[in-house]
Amino acid sequence: MAEQAPESPEPDSDAEALYALIAAGGFWRIAPDWVPRQYAEPTRELTDRVRHGLRRLIT
Template sequence: MTEQATGTRSDDPDELAVTVEAGGFWRLVPGWVPRNFVEPAPALLEHVESGLRRLVA
């Protein structure tokens, strides 16, 4: 990776949303990370929740 994140960090969620929607986020992510995502199904969320509960217990 040739680019690095700059030190100008913002905690403004609206600014972050604009950056992500403009594609600015992806220059910081390795090329092997998938760029297409789908909304998680309820069954997946339940599976993750039960796994986290087992981890905590």
């Protein structure tokens, strides 16, 4: 039995948002140019929390 091509996603769904992202040029983990690429610099407190969390995972 031949597989059918996927239909367009239902409105107002996560699948629709993903479909729109791919149609706009997004591919896998490569975001299109309109996605912001500027982020706040991490604070010392945040990096300490991440470091402690990672240490908890390996012990």
